[in-house]
Amino acid sequence: xxxxxxxxxxxxxxxxxxxxxxxxxxxxxxxxxxxxxxxxxxxxxxxxxxxxxxxxxxxxxxxxxxxxxxxxxxxxxxxxxxxxxxxxxxxxxxxxxxxxxxxxxxxxxxxxxxxxxxxxxxxxxxxxxxxxxxxxxxxxxxxxxxxxxxxxxxxxxxxxxxxxxxxxxxxxxxxxxxxxxxxxxxxxxxxxxxxxxxxxxxxxxxxxxxxxxxxxxxxxxxxxxxxxxxxxxxxxxxxxxxxxxxxxxxxxxxxxxxxxxxxxxxxxxxxxxxxxxxxxxxxxxxxxxxxxxxxxxxxxxxxxxxxxxxxxxxxxxxxxxxxxxxxxxxxxxxxxxxxxxxxxxxxxxxxxxxxxxxxxxxxxxxxxxxxxxxxxxxxxxxxxxxxxxxxxxxxxxxxxxxxxxxxxxxxxxx
Amino acid sequence: xxxxxxxxxxxxxxxxxxxxxxxxxxxxxxxxxxxxxxxxxxxxxxxxxxxxxxxxxxxxxxxxxxxxxxxxxxxxxxxxxxxxxxxxxxxxxxxxxxxxxxxxxxxxxxxxxxxxxxxxxxxxxxxxxxxxxxxxx
Numbered sequence: 076x077x078x079x080x081x082x083x084x085x086x087x088x089x090x091x092x093x094x095x096x097x098x099x100x101x102x103x104x105x106x107x108x109x110x111x112x113x114x115x116x117x118x119x120x121x122x123x124x125x126x127x128x129x130x131x132x133x134x135x136x137x138x139x140x141x142x143x144x145x146x147x148x149x150x151x152x153x154x155x156x157x158x159x160x161x162x163x164x165x166x167x168x169x170x171x172x173x174x175x176x177x178x179x180x181x182x183x184x185x186x187x188x189x190x191x192x193x194x195x196x197x198x199x200x201x202x203x204x205x206x207x208x209x210x211x212x213x214x215x216x217x218x219x220x221x222x223x224x225x226x227x228x229x230x231x232x233x234x235x236x237x238x239x240x241x242x243x244x245x246x247x248x249x250x251x252x253x254x255x256x257x258x259x260x261x262x263x264x265x266x267x268x269x270x271x272x273x274x275x276x277x278x279x280x281x282x283x284x285x286x287x288x289x290x291x292x293x294x295x296x297x298x299x300x301x302x303x304x305x306x307x308x309x310x311x312x313x314x315x316x317x318x319x320x321x322x323x324x325x326x327x328x329x330x331x332x333x334x335x336x337x338x339x340x341x342x343x344x345x346x347x348x349x350x351x352x353x354x355x356x357x358x359x360x361x362x363x364x365x366x367x368x369x370x371x372x373x374x375x376x377x378x379x380x381x382x383x384x385x386x387x388x389x390x391x392x393x394x395x396x397x398x399x400x401x402x403x404x405x406x407x408x409x410x411x412x413x414x415x416x417x418x419x420x421x422x423x424x425x426x427x428x429x430x431x432x433x434x435x436x437x438x439x440x441x442x443x444x445x446x447x448x449x450x451x452x453x454x455x456x457x458x459x460x461x462x463x464x465x466x467x468x469x470x471x472x473x474x475x476x477x478x479x480x481x482x483x484x485x486x487x488x489x
Numbered sequence: 490x491x492x493x494x495x496x497x498x499x500x501x502x503x504x505x506x507x508x509x510x511x512x513x514x515x516x517x518x519x520x521x522x523x524x525x526x527x528x529x530x531x532x533x534x535x536x537x538x539x540x541x542x543x544x545x546x547x548x549x550x551x552x553x554x555x556x557x558x559x560x561x562x563x564x565x566x567x568x569x570x571x572x573x574x575x576x577x578x579x580x581x582x583x584x585x586x587x588x589x590x591x592x593x594x595x596x597x598x599x600x601x602x603x604x605x606x607x608x609x610x611x612x613x614x615x616x617x618x619x620x621x622x623x624x625x626x
Contacts, residue, residue: 425529427529427553
């Protein structure tokens with residue numbers, strides 16, 4: 076069990092008021108709040124150790140380099156990567172997926188195929204769609220089941236010798252549903268391409284890595300992308316994990332300083348992993364803050380984080396189900412594997428009107444299409460309200476949100 | 490946003506019983522667009538006379554109370570206005586019409602209908618509709 080009271084005392088922002096009411100922050104799937112340990116780590120770094128990395132052989136340069144490399148090691152440990160060289164820092168999940176899309180699709184031939192699911196966030200949809208258009212590749216869409224999971228049988232039927240890659244989210248940012256990546260990876264890897272390689276799987280872990288234990292070797296995913304800011308760390312730093320043998324074969328994404336081995340007038344040889352993919356001065360302070368966030372989560376234990384998440388999900392689902400005029404999207408079964416990101420609508424009231432009134436009550440939730448227009452279009456929806464929880468969320472906050480729905484009804488349904 | 494005010498009553502009134510809903514019979518100006526960030530969609534159609542004055546204007550679409558009420562209120566005020574004058578209507582005018590404080594993130598809701606109409610007028614005049622931005626801040 077989490078000591079949520081103690082955890083909350085680490086988050087300065089949770090003690091502020093909004094419109095004169097205590098803040099109820101239920102928008103962690105968009106971005107989490109930060110504990111003072113993370114905020115302090117960043118300011119401590121700037122106050123004591125900042126210099127550029129991998130360049131000056133002076134004390135500050137060495138301290139900054141050590142801190143930056145340690146952040147890679149801590150990240151590798153956090154997701155059980157085989158080597159810290161498999162960890163590339165980007166600015167966010169979107170950049171990680173763009174890096175993959177731009178570099179991989181360069182290596183493929185006209186007519187090769189990419190598969191993404193119907194419920195992908197735009198960040199795992201648009202880069203593939205656009206890169207496919209650039210290189211004459213085919214983008215296929217795997218449908219989802221009515222409960223909100225990737226339809227594995229449909230996926231099986233879509234795989235062909237031209238299928239180079241399948242890229243899907245681990246946990247849906249709209250529905251909260253968690254795909255069985257281990258099983259999907261087996262199905263994907265069992266497919267042989269016409270080059271004799273197996274089809275690759277890229278996982279968008281933006282919602283899963285912050286909330287549940289994720290072991291890349293156990294899942295056997297080829298790539299995993301996620302962001303620091305959704306897991307207690309600062310904005311502006313994200314991660315791309317990739318199997319070393321694959322990253323070595325891929326061309327560089329951005330060019331410049333820091334990513335090179337040797338440069339002559341005519342030719343540039345890329346440097347070692349992961350620097351080959353980290354051109355230019357990186358977000359060093361971001362890496363330091365992210366490292367502190369990982370330590371904070373490891374101290375709680377990801378098993379405990381996930382238990383808390385599921386408990387809140389079940390509680391929120393049960394409370395929402397009691398509301399006759401609320402429609403919940405995605406599986407509401409107590410047995411379904413899902414996290415505490417829950418989308419719903421209130422009959423007769425537009426999602427934006429719901430959240431404007433909740434905002435008056437100090438409650439922060441999100442409304443919109445959650446950057447997943449293909450999914451919402453398929454459900455004939457323009458927008459939903461989404462509440463999402465994290466380690467600092469309490470059942471009382473979910474109660475406050477449900478109670479505030481009465482205010483919405485009072486305004487709109489009179 | 491104060492949801493207990495008289496202005497809010499008025500907004501909810503327009504939202505629940507919109508004025509000038511539908512499509513004009515003789516279409517001179519027509520434009521339908523979606524606010525990509527929230528999915529609200531509005532179509533505005535208008536009939537013009539020879540002086541390029543609006544003689545009839547209607548809207549259709551779906552969305553939140555703010556976006557729907559704002560265009561409903563606007564259509565009440567547009568008859569007899571020259572299209573040049575319509576192009577000059579701005580944020581302050583719409584907010585005055587609504588009569589409530591709008592959170593910054595929702596200004597684009599309030600402005601959607603007007604911007605759709607203004608882009609429609611630009612198209613009618615053979616100009617680049619992108620000169621007016623949909624994503625108001």
